[in-house]
Amino acid sequence: IHLHVELNEEIPQVQVKVDLERAKKYGLKPGDVRRAASTLVAGEEVGDIFREGKAYDVNVWSVPRARTSLTDIENLLIDVPGGGHVRMKEVADIRIAPTPNVIKRENLARRLDVGANVQGRDLGAVMEDVEKALAEVSFPHEYHPELLGEHVERQKVKRGMYLFIFFSLLGIFLLLHTSFRSTRLATLSFLCLPMALVGGVLAAYFGSGIISLGSMVGFLTILGIAARNGIMMINHFQHLEQEEGMEFGPELVLRGAQERLAPILMTAATTGLALVPLVWAGNVPGHEIELPMAIVILGGLVTSTLLNLLVIPSLYLRFASAGHHRQAENIG
Structure with missing residues (x-):
C-alpha cells in the first residue's frame, strides 16, 4: 500500500551529444567538445584577481548574443588541435531536452527511489513477489533494480x-x-x-x-x-x-x-x-x-x-x- 515514486521536476536543458566519427575527423575527443561547450554556454572559472583588497572570480564565457538560441549554440566555434576552428554542430548533435532538476547519487550512480508499505502480509513474502516481478522486467542498458529497506x-x-x-x-x-x-x-x-x-x-x-x-x-x-x-x-x-x-x-x-x-x-x-x-x-x-x-x-x-x-x-x-x-x- 501507499506506493510512491520519487519524482523530480524536469527543466529544459541544452544537451550536447558528441558524434565520435565526426569529432575524430577533426582530431577532437568527446571530452574536448563537452568542455568547450560547457565553457562557451555556461562559463568556466579560470582564476581570481584582487582589487582593493577583494577577490573576484575570473570566468571565461561567450558573448550573450552567441548563446541566445539553439542555432547560435550550434554555430559556436571550437578550437581544433591542428589549428583553426570548427562549428559545434559539425561534431555534435545539440538539442533541448527535459532534465531532472535534482539528481541523487549513491556510490557514484544515479538513483530513483520507489517506496511502499506492507499491510496484511509478511514482508518477506512480499519481497519475494517483488523480486519475481523485477526479474521479468527488461531494464535499459546501465539500469538495474536494487532492493533496500x-x-x-x-x-x-x-x-x-x-x-x-x-x-x-x-x-x-x-x-x-x-x-x-x-x-x-x-x-x-x-x-x-x-x-x-x-x-x-x-x-x-x-x-x-x-x-x-x-x-x-x-x-x-x-x-x-x-x-x-x-x-x-x-x-x-x-x-x-x-x-x-x-x-x-x-x-x-x-x-x-x-x-x-x-x-x-x-x-x-x-x-x-x-x-x-x-x-x-x-x-x-x-x-x-x-x-x-x-x-x-x-x-x-x-x-x-x-x-x-x-x-x-x-x-x-x-x-x-x-x-x-x-x-x-x-x-x-
Whole structure:
C-alpha cells in the first residue's frame, strides 16, 4: 500500500551529444567538445584577481548574443588541435531536452527511489513477489533494480540470529550435561525443548501469522525458560534420590513434580503478567518488535509449563529407570 515514486521536476536543458566519427575527423575527443561547450554556454572559472583588497572570480564565457538560441549554440566555434576552428554542430548533435532538476547519487550512480508499505502480509513474502516481478522486467542498458529497506536489514540480522541460535542451543546442551552429569538425561531434556515452542508457534500463527525478528527473540526466551524449569525439575528428582534417600520410582517422581509445581507456576505467572500490557496495547507504533515477542512468549509459557509438569516427569520415570537397571546389573 501507499506506493510512491520519487519524482523530480524536469527543466529544459541544452544537451550536447558528441558524434565520435565526426569529432575524430577533426582530431577532437568527446571530452574536448563537452568542455568547450560547457565553457562557451555556461562559463568556466579560470582564476581570481584582487582589487582593493577583494577577490573576484575570473570566468571565461561567450558573448550573450552567441548563446541566445539553439542555432547560435550550434554555430559556436571550437578550437581544433591542428589549428583553426570548427562549428559545434559539425561534431555534435545539440538539442533541448527535459532534465531532472535534482539528481541523487549513491556510490557514484544515479538513483530513483520507489517506496511502499506492507499491510496484511509478511514482508518477506512480499519481497519475494517483488523480486519475481523485477526479474521479468527488461531494464535499459546501465539500469538495474536494487532492493533496500527493512527487509534487507532484517536478512542481515537473521543471518546473525541463526548463528546465535546455534551457539545458544549448544550452550544449553552443555549446561544440561553439566547439571545432570548424564548424557542420557541431558539429551532427554534437550529433545523436549522444541515441544515448549509449540504454544509460541500457535500464538504467532493465530496472532499475526508472521514470524518476525521479535518472534524469534520470543522463541529464544521460551527455550531458556523451558531449559531452566527442566533443570530444576530433574535436579530435584536427583536430590530426592541421592540426598533424601528416596527409592527411584513413581512416588519419587510424583513428589518431585508436586514440590516443583509452585515455583514453575509462579515463573510462568509472573512472566505472563509482565507481558500482558504489551499484548493489551496491541499493534501501536513503537511496539513492532515487542508485540510479536510478547505473543510468542505467552503462548510458549503454556506449553513449556505443561511440558515441565507432565512430560518431563513421565519421561524421567521411563528413561532414568533404564539407567538404574544398568547400574544394578553392573553392581550385580
